[in-house]
Amino acid sequence: MKKFPFWAWFWVVLGVLYLFLPLYGTLDFSLRMVRDQLSFAAYEVVLRDPKFAATFSYSFIMALWTILASTLLIVPTAYWVHLKLPQLRPLVELVTLLVFVVPAIVLVFGLLRIYSRPPLALTNSDLGADILLVAGYVCLSFPYMYRAVDTGLRAIDVRTLTEAAQSLGANWLTILLRVVLPNLRVAVLSGAFLTFAIVIGEYTLSVYLARPAFGPYMQLLGRTRAYEPAALAIMSLTLTWTCVGIIQLLGRGVPGQGQLAGTR
Amino acid sequence: MAFLELDNVSKSFGQVEAVQNFNLQAERGEFVSFLGPSGCGKTTTLRMIAGFELPTAGTILISGNDVTFKPPQKRNTGMVFQAYALFPNMTVADNIGFGLKVAKKPSAEIKKRVAEMLALIKMEKFGDRYPYQLSGGQQQRVALARAIAIQPQVLLLDEPLSALDAKIRVALRQEIRAIQRELGITTVYVTHDQEEALSLSDRVVVMNNGCIEQVGTPFEIYNFPQTEFTAQFVGTLNRIGATVRDVANGELLIDSQRIVTAQKLEGVSNGTAVTLSIRPERISFAADGRKPNGLNVRVENITFLGSIVRVQVRAGDNVFLMDTFNNPFLKLPDIGDVVEITFSKEAVLVLKHA
Ligand SMILES: Nc1ncnc2c1ncn2[C@@H]1O[C@H](COP(=O)(O)OP(=O)(O)O)[C@@H](O)[C@H]1O
Numbered sequence: 001m002k003k004f005p006f007w008a009w010f011w012v013v014l015g016v017l018y019l020f021l022p023l024y025g026t027l028d029f030s031l032r033m034v035r036d037q038l039s040f041a042a043y044e045v046v047l048r049d050p051k052f053a054a055t056f057s058y059s060f061i062m063a064l065w066t067i068l069a070s071t072l073l074i075v076p077t078a079y080w081v082h083l084k085l086p087q088l089r090p091l092v093e094l095v096t097l098l099v100f101v102v103p104a105i106v107l108v109f110g111l112l113r114i115y116s117r118p119p120l121a122l123t124n125s126d127l128g129a130d131i132l133l134v135a136g137y138v139c140l141s142f143p144y145m146y147r148a149v150d151t152g153l154r155a156i157d158v159r160t161l162t163e164a165a166q167s168l169g170a171n172w173l174t175i176l177l178r179v180v181l182p183n184l185r186v187a188v189l190s191g192a193f194l195t196f197a198i199v200i201g202e203y204t205l206s207v208y209l210a211r212p213a214f215g216p217y218m219q220l221l222g223r224t225r226a227y228e229p230a231a232l233a234i235m236s237l238t239l240t241w242t243c244v245g246i247i248q249l250l251g252r253g254v255p256g257q258g259q260l261a262g263t264r
Numbered sequence: 265m266a267f268l269e270l271d272n273v274s275k276s277f278g279q280v281e282a283v284q285n286f287n288l289q290a291e292r293g294e295f296v297s298f299l300g301p302s303g304c305g306k307t308t309t310l311r312m313i314a315g316f317e318l319p320t321a322g323t324i325l326i327s328g329n330d331v332t333f334k335p336p337q338k339r340n341t342g343m344v345f346q347a348y349a350l351f352p353n354m355t356v357a358d359n360i361g362f363g364l365k366v367a368k369k370p371s372a373e374i375k376k377r378v379a380e381m382l383a384l385i386k387m388e389k390f391g392d393r394y395p396y397q398l399s400g401g402q403q404q405r406v407a408l409a410r411a412i413a414i415q416p417q418v419l420l421l422d423e424p425l426s427a428l429d430a431k432i433r434v435a436l437r438q439e440i441r442a443i444q445r446e447l448g449i450t451t452v453y454v455t456h457d458q459e460e461a462l463s464l465s466d467r468v469v470v471m472n473n474g475c476i477e478q479v480g481t482p483f484e485i486y487n488f489p490q491t492e493f494t495a496q497f498v499g500t501l502n503r504i505g506a507t508v509r510d511v512a513n514g515e516l517l518i519d520s521q522r523i524v525t526a527q528k529l530e531g532v533s534n535g536t537a538v539t540l541s542i543r544p545e546r547i548s549f550a551a552d553g554r555k556p557n558g559l560n561v562r563v564e565n566i567t568f569l570g571s572i573v574r575v576q577v578r579a580g581d582n583v584f585l586m587d588t589f590n591n592p593f594l595k596l597p598d599i600g601d602v603v604e605i606t607f608s609k610e611a612v613l614v615l616k617h618a
């Protein structure tokens with residue numbers, strides 16, 4: 001008979017406790033706003049707060065713009081690098097990783113220094129500041145979006161597909177829109193959900209650019225209230241995990257080579 | 265005038281001279297194969313015709329028009345790739361109709377043409393399927409239909425059957441040829457498989473190291489190889505070292521045994537060492553009676569290949585193979601026996617030295 005793998009189970013249980021105990025603590029705490037009973041009171045308070053809706057929808061819209069901008073920027077770039085400059089791939093990868101090296105605080109002060117004075121005084125208007133914010137978010141989402149698209153491009157034979165389309169008379173725009181992008185749907189969507197998760201919780205950029213975003217709101221709430229921040233934390237965690245779950249689901253719906261089952 | 269013409273086309277990638285001084289004139293409707301080992305420049309030449317590579321030198325003409333620097337989108341060539349390259353996000357019908365859609369043809373016309381193409385490849389019921397729902401052979405037929413749907417001036421195929429298994433390969437190559445004949449499309453077919461090239465083509469271009477070795481009909485290529493490379497690459501070849509005995513009478517010595525060739529001996533003198541080639545199927549065991557060329561050899565090995573029996577024999581330093589048709593009454597020698605073999609004067613070819 002096989003011996004019970006005691007130590008293996010010991011480490012697994014320890015790991016699970018380490019991850020989930022604090023989470024459980026937060027969850028439990030968030031449900032105890034009303035004395036001596038479990039309730040969703042804290043959640044209600046949060047959801048009723050008009051600032052919650054305002055900041056969340058602001059961040060939501062910024063996330064959409066970020067996704068649009070980074071898709072438009074990264075898909076053609078990654079495609080071109082794959083096709084024409086494959087030797088530059090490590091360099092581009094390095095560039096996308098710069099965000100991990102340069103802290104967000106440095107990035108935002110750089111943006112402020114350059115764009116708060118003429119000729120490009122963007123920080124003076126709401127629109128300008130929003131543009132700066134989205135630009136910053138695009139940088140933050142760079143590594144995730146690029147990785148996702150790069151993986152997607154690797155899964156299809158871009159070069160041959162491009163040549164096949166070319167010999168059939170298609171120009172670059174047609175190839176990009178009808179051949180490359182549809183085959184990258186899954187990749188772009190996973191990149192998009194990661195971007196979404198990042199943007200929704202982002203704090204540094206939005207606070208220094210003085211934007212009414214969701215991240216600063218969470219911070220503010222955390223400093224002034226007790227139960228509500230716990231409820232908010234649980235909610236945003238759920239949101240993030242939902243995003244991750246959707247990515248997983250999308251990835252699974254891929255029969256053969258990067259094919260989305262839903263294209264039928 | 266030739267329909268497809270390559271004039272002194274060369275291509276180098278840095279130091280690598282992939283194609284050198286390539287000349288070809290193909291008639292309208294002709295089926296031409298490029299045959300050669302991997303890395304000899306077949307694909308590069310094909311890609312220059314398609315417009316995916318620019319020649320370093322030379323010109324390419326299609327139907328009298330210089331297309332050397334035209335982008336691939338404007339050349340109207342149909343291309344079929346080894347890896348099928350169907351668009352995974354489109355149905356079979358959309359794949360076939362892609363070129364027509366890009367050309368902004370009316371949708372009724374596209375529909376009609378797609379239906380014709382599906383009938384041509386005998387896949388009428390598969391229009392709504394996606395590429396991943398098809399077998400390799402079916403995918404390649406769709407790729408073929410997609411390429412010819414745009415009525416290309418030239419059809420280009422780069423090892424289209426290499427990824428398929430043997431049975432389908434043979435069936436599909438007949439189908440490709442039949443469709444090509446029916447539509448009369450000028451076709452260039454790249455392959456490293458000599459059987460494919462010989463069985464399909466009107467003419468074969470044998471390539472080696474970026475250069476053309478020989479251009480000719482399959483019959484000429486197989487029976488009258490002009491270079492040692494061609495002789496060796498196409499079919500099985502016996503290379504035999506010999507010395508010239510008498511230039512005037514075409515007499516040669518193999519292992520100091522005298523044989524005669526029907527070929528005129530040029531550029532050599534008595535005593536020159538030359539290389540001969542004799543196809544295995546041209547050699548037989550000598551029965552009694554008149555023998556044009558008789559050679560005493562020792563039997564080294566006998567291999568049973570089904571319809572033929574391959575016998576390996578040795579004369580001095582020369583080892584060579586002979587094929588005899590199998591039949592139930594065949595009397596084979598034993599290994600180690602010394603026997604006499606024979607072949608005609610015409611079977612003995614003296615190879616040009618490169
Ligand atoms: N894009 C390229 N860059 C550098 N060398 C290449 C390129 N394409 C082909 N070559 C070289 O050119 C030669 C011919 O290649 P290719 O035409 O693909 O041969 P084949 O199709 O006959 O196998 C090879 O030596 C190959 O390494």
Ligand SMILES: [Mg+2]
Nearest residue numbers: 303306307308
């Ligand atoms: Mg090749």
